[in-house]
């Protein structure tokens with residue numbers, strides 16, 4: 001569980017689970033480059049994390065959907081860190097829309113950010129992590145990619161694709177000791193609160209029965225720092241060295257209790 005001397009990139013670091021992951025990694029002694037498109041909040045998260053922990057975090061701006069941006073910024077981060085051991089990749093977007101009315105624009109946007117972004121960041125990180133003798137890539141899937149999702153059809157498709165990518169990348173890169181897993185969270189973050197705010201009363205009632213009621217540990221989404229941070233440290237550390245290709249729910253039981 002020791003992250004001293006681990007060199008780590010965290011995408012989506014400006015808020016939510018990416019921000020909590022930066023804090024957990026710096027507290028565990030890691031050298032971190034946090035990345036996002038929200039430069040103001042991303043910089044603040046990295047600066048604040050560095051003021052308290054034994055490790056350190058700096059910020060770099062990236063668009064995970066853009067190949068030139070990802071390859072250029074990852075190269076700069078790896079140069080600064082002196083190599084790469086771990087990529088944590090929470091960056092993603094959520095848009096609502098049912099199977100009947102999802103727009104081409106929202107479909108393409110979520111494919112670009114959530115699916116292509118996962119491929120590009122993983123592909124950029126892989127040779128550096130392999131050159132370091134192995135390490136960990138931590139993607140973010142969702143229960144939405146495992147079940148019918150009436151209010152978010154394209155998001156569901158994008159997360160199903162992340163699951164498939166995670167399996168394939170793990171199968172391809174295991175020979176280099178590069179592990180690839182996906183966290184499937186149920187954590188109260190800005191993304192979660194924004195999705196709820198977009199819902200009407202009827203949808204929020206349905207959300208209770210579909211989501212909250214099946215969280216065995218208390219009918220509440222988890223806290224990013226308390227419930228996700230320690231898992232992210234474990235998945236980045238050598239303690240998880242024989243775990244790859246897995247979809248790992250951190251959801252209070254939602255997947256199997258639903």
Ligand SMILES: NC(=O)c1ccc[n+]([C@@H]2O[C@H](COP(=O)([O-])OP(=O)(O)OC[C@H]3O[C@@H](n4cnc5c(N)ncnc54)[C@H](O)[C@@H]3O)[C@@H](O)[C@H]2O)c1
Nearest residue numbers: 012014016017037063064090091092140142186187189191
């Ligand atoms: N919150 C939940 O309960 C939940 C449930 C299932 C899955 N997930 C997944 O967990 C991950 C983290 O979610 P969260 O709730 O912390 O989300 P969030 O919306 O709170 O944070 C996402 C971050 O990603 C950044 N981002 C978005 N597009 C980007 C781009 N093109 N380039 C760089 N950065 C970009 C945003 O600026 C933001 O800071 C996501 O992959 C999400 O799909 C979340």
